[in-house]
Amino acid sequence: MDWNGRHIGPGAxxxGxxxxxxxxxxxxxxxxxxxxxxxADLSGVNLSYMDLSxxxxxxxxxxxxxxxxxxxxxxxxxGAxxxGAxxxxxxxxRTNLGGxxxxxxSLFDADLSGAxxxGAxxxGAILEGAVLExxxxxxxxLSGAxxxxxxxxxxxxxx
Numbered sequence: 001m002d003w004n005g006r007h008i009g010p011g012a013x014x015x016g017x018x019x020x021x022x023x024x025x026x027x028x029x030x031x032x033x034x035x036x037x038x039x040a041d042l043s044g045v046n047l048s049y050m051d052l053s054x055x056x057x058x059x060x061x062x063x064x065x066x067x068x069x070x071x072x073x074x075x076x077x078x079g080a081x082x083x084g085a086x087x088x089x090x091x092x093x094r095t096n097l098g099g100x101x102x103x104x105x106s107l108f109d110a111d112l113s114g115a116x117x118x119g120a121x122x123x124g125a126i127l128e129g130a131v132l133e134x135x136x137x138x139x140x141x142l143s144g145a146x147x148x149x150x151x152x153x154x155x156x157x158x159x
Contacts, residue, residue, distance in 0.1 A: 008032070014040050038076075050088075 014037040031051040
């Protein structure tokens, strides 16, 4: 897929690009696996069920984005702005979310096993049914987060 003369696909270099006007619905099978999207603006964009595994989204703007069912396995999302994002059923296993802003995000049934959430802001986030087994929550802000039926880092189920 091409957009404004730029290749959009696996391994693409889209650092710092404003991608809010891309019509992602043109090709729902578009893969950005391993792409560099650091500092990119994807606020409010629908990336549901896309393959973003191993992508670099460091400090990306994803506020209000739809990432439902998206594969973000081993992605780098350090410091990314994901406030209010829909990440229900997303695959975030072994993803680096250190310092990410996830305030008010919905992560219902998301797989966060082995994820790095050190210093992440998860205040008011919905983590109901999420899998956090083996995740690092050191210094994460969790006040007001819904952890109902979530599998905690030690493998226990939260009430």
